[in-house]
Amino acid sequence: MVVFISPVVLYGYQFGIGLWSEHSKWAELGSFLSGVYSPVIALFAFIVLLVQASWQSKINKYQYDISYISANRDVIDYYIEKMEQYLEKKNEQGVTISQELVQKYYAKSEDALQLERDQISNYITAFHPKVSGIWSALYPILNAMGSNSEFPYEHNYLGSIQKIETILTLPVCVAIDKVYFCINRRVNPSETLFWEGGKNITSGST
Structure with missing residues (x-):
């Protein structure tokens, strides 16, 4: 004035x-x-x-972020549903695939997995390729969301992790993480999303 x-x-x-x-x-x-x-x-x-351009840029970014996250969550939901359906199937012994994976791999240590890596990889690839396939498809999506610490990326990333863990259960997620580690040579245990959370449980039961 x-x-x-x-x-x-x-x-x-x-x-x-x-x-x-x-x-x-x-x-x-x-x-x-x-x-x-x-x-x-x-x-x-x-x-x-x-000022208008700045606000418009923020609005455009927010709309893009929401659209990107929404699309990724739809894909994640699809993969979780397919994984859940597959894990509920029973093998020849009448045990569900989820129970089989937990019994075989949940309690194995990293050293034990390293020794049996080829054997586990060949078995999963031959008899349960959907497990490794779906998990391999999920990881890039989750890692992309988790690489951005800004809202709403981090919020939705953590929500997706919790959703997967709730639907499939943590022991199943840890077992599949260990299978994923055996099949994918470039993956370190520290890079897995669920195995790290279950290490305190599994470390004493090799």
Whole structure:
């Protein structure tokens, strides 16, 4: 407000302001006001445009983030449903695949897995390829979401992890993580999402 009033006050103080009868006086005042206020108004308009552009950029990013996360959650839900359906199937001994995986791999230590890595990898690839396939498809999606610590990425990442753990149960997730470790040579135990959470349970029962 001061920026807009000050030029008029200064002009009036220096030259006086009144209802002049001479056209030239009004022309001089108009020329002065135009010269002063045009740059000020242009600067003000530029600032407004910058603010609008900044807000629009934030809105666009938020909309993209929500759309990206929503699409990923749909894919995650699809894979979880397919994994749950497969794990509920029974093998020739009448044991569900989830029970089989937990019995065989949940309590195995890293050293034991290293010794039996090829054997486990060949067995899963031959008899339960869906387990490794679905898990291998889930990991890149979860890791991509987890790599961004900003809201809403981290919030949805943690929610997805909790959802998977709740539906499949932690022992099953740990067992599949260990199978995933055996099949994928580039994976370290520290990079798994569920095995690390179950280490305190499994470390004493090799």
